[in-house]
Amino acid sequence: MNRKAKMLYRRLLQAAPIMVLATFIVFSLMQLLPGDIAVTLAGENASEERIAEIRDLYGLNQPFLVQYGSWLWHAVQGDLGSSLLTGEAVAETVTRTFPTTLFVVVYAIALSVLIGVPLGILAASRPGSPRDGFIMSIASLGVAVPNFWLGMILVLVLGLTLQLFPATGFVSPTEDFAAAVWYATLPALALSTGGIAEVARQLRSSLVEIHHSQHVRTLHAKGLSPAKILWKHGLKNVSVNLLTVVSLLFTKILAATVVVEAVFAIPGMGSAVVNAVLEGDFPLVQGAVLAMVVTVIVVNLATDMLYTVLDPRID
Amino acid sequence: MNNHDSRDSVVVEGIELSRRQFLAMLGGGLALGALGSPLSALAQVAAANGGVLRVAAQTNPSSMDPATGGSGSDHVFLYPIYDTLVEWDFATLQPKPGLAKSWTYKDPRTLVLTLQQGVKFHDGTPFDAEAVKFNLDRNRSDTRSNIRTDLASIESVDVAGPHEVVITLKAPDSALPMILSDRAGMMVSPKAVKEMGERYDRNPVGTGAMKFVSWADGAKIVCTRNPDYWKPERYPLAGIEFTIITDPATRLRSLMSGQADIAYHLGGRQLPLIQRGKGLQVYTDSTIYCFQIYLNYSRGPLQDVRVRQALNYAIDREAYVQAVLAGAAEPAYMNLPKSHWAYDPEVAKLYPYDPDKAKALLKEAGYGNGVKLDMRGYNDQATIQAEEVVLAQFAKVGIGGRFTNGTIPEMSAAYFARGEGDLILSAWTGRPDPSMAYGLMYSKNAYFNAGRVAPPEGFEEALAESRATDDIAVRKQALAKVQRLVMEHALVVPLAFRMDIVAAASHVHGYRNNLLGKPKFEGVSLKKA
Numbered sequence: 001m002n003r004k005a006k007m008l009y010r011r012l013l014q015a016a017p018i019m020v021l022a023t024f025i026v027f028s029l030m031q032l033l034p035g036d037i038a039v040t041l042a043g044e045n046a047s048e049e050r051i052a053e054i055r056d057l058y059g060l061n062q063p064f065l066v067q068y069g070s071w072l073w074h075a076v077q078g079d080l081g082s083s084l085l086t087g088e089a090v091a092e093t094v095t096r097t098f099p100t101t102l103f104v105v106v107y108a109i110a111l112s113v114l115i116g117v118p119l120g121i122l123a124a125s126r127p128g129s130p131r132d133g134f135i136m137s138i139a140s141l142g143v144a145v146p147n148f149w150l151g152m153i154l155v156l157v158l159g160l161t162l163q164l165f166p167a168t169g170f171v172s173p174t175e176d177f178a179a180a181v182w183y184a185t186l187p188a189l190a191l192s193t194g195g196i197a198e199v200a201r202q203l204r205s206s207l208v209e210i211h212h213s214q215h216v217r218t219l220h221a222k223g224l225s226p227a228k229i230l231w232k233h234g235l236k237n238v239s240v241n242l243l244t245v246v247s248l249l250f251t252k253i254l255a256a257t258v259v260v261e262a263v264f265a266i267p268g269m270g271s272a273v274v275n276a277v278l279e280g281d282f283p284l285v286q287g288a289v290l291a292m293v294v295t296v297i298v299v300n301l302a303t304d305m306l307y308t309v310l311d312p313r314i315d
Numbered sequence: 316m317n318n319h320d321s322r323d324s325v326v327v328e329g330i331e332l333s334r335r336q337f338l339a340m341l342g343g344g345l346a347l348g349a350l351g352s353p354l355s356a357l358a359q360v361a362a363a364n365g366g367v368l369r370v371a372a373q374t375n376p377s378s379m380d381p382a383t384g385g386s387g388s389d390h391v392f393l394y395p396i397y398d399t400l401v402e403w404d405f406a407t408l409q410p411k412p413g414l415a416k417s418w419t420y421k422d423p424r425t426l427v428l429t430l431q432q433g434v435k436f437h438d439g440t441p442f443d444a445e446a447v448k449f450n451l452d453r454n455r456s457d458t459r460s461n462i463r464t465d466l467a468s469i470e471s472v473d474v475a476g477p478h479e480v481v482i483t484l485k486a487p488d489s490a491l492p493m494i495l496s497d498r499a500g501m502m503v504s505p506k507a508v509k510e511m512g513e514r515y516d517r518n519p520v521g522t523g524a525m526k527f528v529s530w531a532d533g534a535k536i537v538c539t540r541n542p543d544y545w546k547p548e549r550y551p552l553a554g555i556e557f558t559i560i561t562d563p564a565t566r567l568r569s570l571m572s573g574q575a576d577i578a579y580h581l582g583g584r585q586l587p588l589i590q591r592g593k594g595l596q597v598y599t600d601s602t603i604y605c606f607q608i609y610l611n612y613s614r615g616p617l618q619d620v621r622v623r624q625a626l627n628y629a630i631d632r633e634a635y636v637q638a639v640l641a642g643a644a645e646p647a648y649m650n651l652p653k654s655h656w657a658y659d660p661e662v663a664k665l666y667p668y669d670p671d672k673a674k675a676l677l678k679e680a681g682y683g684n685g686v687k688l689d690m691r692g693y694n695d696q697a698t699i700q701a702e703e704v705v706l707a708q709f710a711k712v713g714i715g716g717r718f719t720n721g722t723i724p725e726m727s728a729a730y731f732a733r734g735e736g737d738l739i740l741s742a743w744t745g746r747p748d749p750s751m752a753y754g755l756m757y758s759k760n761a762y763f764n765a766g767r768v769a770p771p772e773g774f775e776e777a778l779a780e781s782r783a784t785d786d787i788a789v790r791k792q793a794l795a796k797v798q799r800l801v802m803e804h805a806l807v808v809p810l811a812f813r814m815d816i817v818a819a820a821s822h823v824h825g826y827r828n829n830l831l832g833k834p835k836f837e838g839v840s841l842k843k844a
Contacts, residue, residue, distance in 0.1 A: 042461060043386070050464075086375065265565045271533060
């Protein structure tokens with residue numbers, strides 16, 4: 001336990017410089033983007049003088065490092081500022097939109113595991129059989145199909161033609177959990193195809209490898225039933241691999257929500273960030289980046305902690 | 316509307332419910348638990364009492380304060396919350412009374428407004444001459460105001476009585492009433508602005524039919540009925556809920572699957588889909604938003620009027636509308652669409668599609684072997700498609716060259732402010748009064764006159780004449796002269812007027828498009844079939 005506490009402590013210490021570095025890089029990149037938020041803020045057909053006045057009003061004509069320093073100084077004190085465009089507090093935008101995005105991501109991961117694991121087991125139980133071939137070719141397709149396209153197809157068939165699920169929108173899970181799940185099903189399904197395929201493929205190859213290992217051969221020889229071998233020894237051994245796949249999936253799906261949120265009109269952080277980047281609304285972009293970095297760090301940390309639980313040999 | 320005993324009613328979030336409805340709502344909420352939240356039960360009851368209109372809106376507003384906002388797409392959200400001093404006719408944009416019951420020019424430089432009486436802001440502040448003075452002074456002088464130039468012709472605003480305001484002008488300006496139908500005439504509560512300062516941007520208080528409830532950026536704006544509205548018959552709705560969906564295809568889908576009642580700013584290519592959709596109504600009408608090619612006539616071949624005229628003859632506007640806008644637009648032959656009060660059919664006849672005439676004019680100007688132009692545009696997909704069509708039509712008469720594209724702010728600054736390029740394929744978003752539009756596009760030092768070349772002789776005089784009177788017939792004549800000068804000298808190549816394409820579910824009644832192209836839900840009601 002002492003070891004784990006030490007690791008936790010070390011990792012949290014590393015997190016701070018990562019956050020500063022990430023926000024600094026994003027801030028610098030935003031300086032390179034074409035476009036000028038002062039032009040947007042000044043309104044349609046504004047004169048050059050008005051634009052200059054706006055720059056002055058919002059402190060946009062200050063040197064780049066001064067702007068970043070001022071942002072960082074406030075952020076360290078817990079003040080993330082407000083959106084330049086609309087004045088909504090960044091903390092409010094993030095706490096409103098990020099849980100929405102996370103809900104869809106977690107739902108998609110759950111689907112990936114719930115569908116991917118049985119498929120992987122089915123394929124691995126008879127490697128080389130037609131069943132294995134069929135499942136694996138479907139899985140390859142799942143990796144290859146772009147999720148926004150699949151999203152459109154799902155909307156068309158399940159949303160508009162059959163009207164089984166709502167085609168657009170979102171309900172907050174704190175408000176009404178069942179409705180939230182119902183609304184998030186199509187987007188989560190669209191996001192999970194890649195995940196399902198990856199989980200199934202990884203699980204299959206790991207299981208097949210285990211089946212050929214010496215200790216499984218010994219178990220067979222001792223007369224253990226194949227089912228027992230699978231549940232007690234096989235899956236336990238591949239669980240670390242599975243965990244790695246899932247944690248990688250997390251960042252992948254988090255990134256993919258940007259497009260899927262647009263297709264389903266989900267008011268998540270992806271759409272908020274895209275708009276903020278396009279308009280140069282840097283306080284919002286910084287706040288969102290911070291939230292994502294923290295989340296990824298936490299997920300990675302949790303994964304590493306779980307490794308040690310699943311496999312005592314790891315520390 | 317309600318035939319139940321009023322003693323038996325409860326008010327939930329501003330909506331009056333009968334006891335039975337209220338119990339049903341509670342019961343529904345409890346019994347259905349997860350499936351039917353109390354909120355959706357509330358929405359169902361609300362539908363029975365006038366209904367909440369669910370709008371699939373195009374974009375997040377820049378501000379809910381008419382003075383500090385800057386985007387033309389804000390008006391949709393502002394109209395229900397604010398009344399304007401002057402209103403416009405939906406079909407022709409002619410001014411008509413609003414919060415100002417009437418207005419008269421005592422002399423060309425003195426405008427007197429007589430105000431509606433008994434009107435109150437949502438926070439209870441009375442709407443009177445003091446409030447109007449506060450608003451106009453704030454709009455024309457506050458550092459955060461984006462509409463100072465709109466009111467630049469005002470010298471002073473004085474309170475002449477509790478319901479009378481006298482506006483003294485620096486120069487005659489009969490466009491002012493129409494300016495007061497836009498942002499500058501939206502009346503905000505002085506008390507709310509003083510109390511909230513910058514926070515007012517997100518907490519609007521007007522006199523309008525709808526009271527503001529909440530705004531979640533990029534997601535939702537909720538308004539509820541103002542029970543004390545001075546013209547209640549205008550908005551029979553119990554509330555309006557805007558869901559912000561930037562992608563037009565998704566906006567339409569949310570309507571088709573029943574998550575919205577009405578969706579606006581849809582594209583021409585979506586028309587067949589809407590028409591095939593079960594039980595959808597569609598409204599397609601021209602607006603004053605004009606796709607056009609701005610010309611810089613201070614440099615290169617475009618200094619020659621014959622070359623500019625050749626550009627106008629070279630464009631087949633009917634084909635342009637078909638190819639670029641899927642047929643859903645009105646071909647533009649001048650800066651105003653057919654239904655506008657100041658439209659002049661004679662000017663519109665100046666440039667029929669005539670490639671031979673274009674070639675002849677180019678030859679006359681010394682470009683018999685063709686002319687090359689440095690063209691500019693924006694890097695969105697729609698603009699690039701339009702550029703391809705324009706290039707093909709130009710090529711037929713020997714006009715060549717290539718387009719350089721960039722983002723809207725970047726390219727606009729390069730072309731309009733720094734004078735780079737010979738022309739730009741862009742658009743004019745429209746102004747409530749046409750005299751504003753012409754002044755902003757063609758006067759010598761106007762921002763949109765990229766070459767800063769003086770307009771043709773007689774232009775400024777005719778423009779001033781159009782502003783010196785509020786007699787609509789005289790104004791129309793003066794503006795026709797202005798428009799004729801612009802087109803005869805070919806200062807612009809108008810292409811097409813954007814059509815406002817709005818689709819609504821069959822239970823939506825009374826929606827009308829307007830010429831300004833900014834949807835206003837006045838008169839809309841919901842009836843379940």
